[in-house]
Amino acid sequence: VLVMGLAGQLSLGQGAFYLTSGYAAAILTADHGWNHLPALAVAVGLSAVMGFLVGWLTLRFRGLNLALATLAIHLILLVFILQQTSLTGGPLGTTGVPVLSLVGFDFSTQHRFYYLALGVLGVCLVIARNIDHGRIGRSLRAVGADQDSAESLGLQAWKLKLSIFVVGAAMGGVGGALWAYFLRYAAPSSWDVALTIDLVTYVIVGGLGSVY
DSSP: OIIIIISOOOOOOHHHHHHHHHHHHHHHHHTTOOOHHHHHHHHHHHHHHHHHHHHHHHTTSOHHHHHHHHHHHHHHHHHHHHHOHHHHOGGGOEEOOOOOEETTEEOOSHHHHHHHHHHHHHHHHHHHHHHHHSHHHHHHHHHHHOHHHHHHTTOOHHHHHHHHHHHHHHHHHHHHHHHHHHHTEEOGGGGSHHHHHHHHHHHHHHOTTOOO
């Protein structure tokens, strides 16, 4: 919603940030014995960095060109995951992720995990709503409506788009890491191109202009 609805940028690469964070969280906990919380922080940080790099490379494009460029990034990452068997497990993925435990409380059941995810969703909604109703949101809305006119008024369109792209990537990173913790493994099928299509569908059906 922040990237497509608010900033008006058609990105088909959001699944790439889920994939990056999900694999990072799985590899750190399963293969290197990290605790879940620091692994989550690093995984989300990697997604944010990936969002910055992808945005820096692609956000000078517009419309269909941007959509194709971001989709290409996702496809490249999928190929990398499949080929780097020593790091990611290849087609079989990374298994053996331990049960999520935070501050001594484990989330071994679906009900517990549901409430955790609901709480994280609430935090993300508050952040998104504050952005939407703030000065940055108004500026991004102007850029999304008419970038040339917005730039003529002194708005730095590329920097605004890049900043919201990074925020969207970080939120996707949170979702990817939690999904890996819930499934207790990371595999290419968890974050394939179908995920991107699903995400775009959710946004359109839910309403491009509505955070909720």
